[in-house]
Amino acid sequence: MRKLGARGPTVSSLGLGCMGMSDSYGVPDDRESLATIERALKLGINFFDTADAYGPFVNEALLGRAIKKRRDKVVLATKAGFLTDDRGMVLGIDGSPGHIKDACDASLRRLGVDAIDLFYLHRVDPRIPIEVTMGAMAELVDQGKVRHLGLSEVSPETLRKAHDVYPITAVQSEYSIWSREPEDGILETCEELGVGFVAYSPLGCGFLTGKIRSVVGYPQYDVRRSYPRFQQGTIERNLLLLDHLELVAKAKGCTLAQLSLAWVLAKGSGIVPIVGTKKRKYLDEDVRAVDVRLSPSDLKDIEEAFPKASVAGERYPPEGMAAVDR
Numbered sequence: 434m435r436k437l438g439a440r441g442p443t444v445s446s447l448g449l450g451c452m453g454m455s456d457s458y459g460v461p462d463d464r465e466s467l468a469t470i471e472r473a474l475k476l477g478i479n480f481f482d483t484a485d486a487y488g489p490f491v492n493e494a495l496l497g498r499a500i501k502k503r504r505d506k507v508v509l510a511t512k513a514g515f516l517t518d519d520r521g522m523v524l525g526i527d528g529s530p531g532h533i534k535d536a537c538d539a540s541l542r543r544l545g546v547d548a549i550d551l552f553y554l555h556r557v558d559p560r561i562p563i564e565v566t567m568g569a570m571a572e573l574v575d576q577g578k579v580r581h582l583g584l585s586e587v588s589p590e591t592l593r594k595a596h597d598v599y600p601i602t603a604v605q606s607e608y609s610i611w612s613r614e615p616e617d618g619i620l621e622t623c624e625e626l627g628v629g630f631v632a633y634s635p636l637g638c639g640f641l642t643g644k645i646r647s648v649v650g651y652p653q654y655d656v657r658r659s660y661p662r663f664q665q666g667t668i669e670r671n672l673l674l675l676d677h678l679e680l681v682a683k684a685k686g687c688t689l690a691q692l693s694l695a696w697v698l699a700k701g702s703g704i705v706p707i708v709g710t711k712k713r714k715y716l717d718e719d720v721r722a723v724d725v726r727l728s729p730s731d732l733k734d735i736e737e738a739f740p741k742a743s744v745a746g747e748r749y750p751p752e753g754m755a756a757v758d759r
Contacts, residue, residue: 435705437480439627441581441602442508442550446698446723448480448707449473449716450633455492456521457656458639458711463495465712470499472713474506476720482605482631482707484512484555485540489521497544504546510631511540512585514555526756528558530569537573553583553605557759563591567598574599583631586757589622601628606757608632608704609641610678610696611662611671612748613741614758624703632697635706638663641693642715643679646672661746670745677738684734687725690715694722696735 435446453459454466470481481500483492493511500507513536516524527533533554540549552573554566573579581602584595595601604623608615612634623630638657639645648655648663657663662671675689682692697706708719727735747754 435702436629437508437551437581437631437705438602438623438629438703440600441629444480444508444705445478446705447478447694447720448482448510448631448705449478450482450707450709451492451496451711452482452484452487453709454711455488455495456486457654458709459652459655462711466495467499469711469713469716470496472716474503476716478720479506480508480510480705480707482510482633483544484515484553485536485543486512486515486517486521486523486555489515489517489519490539490543493540493543497546501545508550509544509546510551510553510583511544511549512553512555512583513537513540514553514558526556526558528554528561528563528566530565530572533566533569534573537578541578548577549579551581551583551602552579553585553603555585556756557584557587557591559759563594564598567595571599586759587619588758589618591759592619592622592626592628596626596628601626603629603631603705605631605633607634607748608697608700608706609635609637610693610735610739611637611641611674611744616741620701620704624701630701630704632704632706633709635694635697635708636690636719637693638709640671640675641678641689643675643689659750660748661750662744662748664746667746670743674739674743678735681731681734681738685725685727685731687721688718690719691722691725692735694719695725695727696732698722699727699732 583603
C-alpha cells in the first residue's frame with residue numbers, strides 16, 4: 434500500500450487502469466473485463482481508474498457495475514475535460530465550470546456512486562485559467578460529490594497555480610522507462626508540494642511487455658497505429674533498446690513487464706503506477722512486480738540498457754502532444 438500524497442487516500446501500490454477495457458486497444462470483452470476487475474480486488478488492488486472519455490462513457494458504467502457491491506473497498510478515480518462525440522472522437526477540451534460540473538454529475542450517475550474519491554481534470558483547457566477550473570472543482574468537494582482533486586499531464590507551473598486554489602492530491606501523467614518526461618520537473622514539484630503521482634502507461638502501451646514487435650495488421654482503431662513510437666522506422670530502433678532491457682530482466686529472473694513496473698515503483702514511494710491490462714492472465718503477471726526488488730546497481734543497469742535520450746519518436750501525434758505538459 435502507498436499513501437497518495439500528503440492528504441490523499443491509502444491505495445494499493447499498483448492500481449488498475451480500465452481504459453483499455455472499452456477503448457483504444459482491440460475489441461472490448463466486458464465479461465473478461467469484469468472478471469479482471471474481480472481478480473484485481475481479490476489480489477488486493479483497491480485503486481481503479483477510469484474517465485468519461487473512455488468509450489466514451491461506457492467504461493465508467495462498466496466499472497460501476499463491477500464495484501457496485503464493494504464500494505467501501507475501492508478508491509475510485511475518474512476524469513473530466515474532454516469533449517467527445519458518440520463515436521468516441523475527441524472534439525476538444527472544455528475546462529469551463531459548467532462543463533466540469535455537468536460532467537461530474539454524469540459520471541456519478543454512470544458509476545452509480547454518491548461521491549468520486551479522486552476527480553481529475555483530464556487535460557488543461559488553454560482558454561480557461563486553471564484557477565477558474567479549479568474553483569469549480571473545489572465547489573464539487575464542498576458539495577460532497579468529490580473527495581480529492583487531481584490533474585493530468587500538467588506542467589509544474591500549472592500545478593502550483595492549481596494547488597494555490599485547492600490542495601491537489603495527485604497528478605497523473607505517462608511515466609515509464611521509455612516515457613521519462615516527468616523527471617524534467619513535475620515529479621520534483623509533486624514531492625515538494627506533497628502531491629502524489631499516478632503513472633499511467635507504465636508498460637508503454639504494451640511495448641514494455643515485449644509482446645509487440647510490430648503494429649502492422651493491428652485493427653485500424655487500435656490507437657497505437659497512430660503513435661509515432663510504433664511506426665515502422667522508429668519501432669525497430671526502440672526494439673533494440675528493449676532487447677537490451679530483456680537481458681536485465683532475465684538476470685533478475687523476472688519478465689520484462691515485471692521489471693518495467695518494478696522500475697517505476699522504485700523511482701519514489703509516492704508514485705503509484707496503474708497497469709492497463711484487461712485480461713486476468715496479464716494482471717497475474719503484473720502484480721508480481723511488487724516482489725521484484727531493485728538495487729541501485731539494478732536501476733543503473735536498467736537505465737543504461739534503455740537510456741532516456743535514445744527513445745525514438747514522440748508519445749503521441751502532434752495534436753496529442755499539444756495537450757500535454759500544459
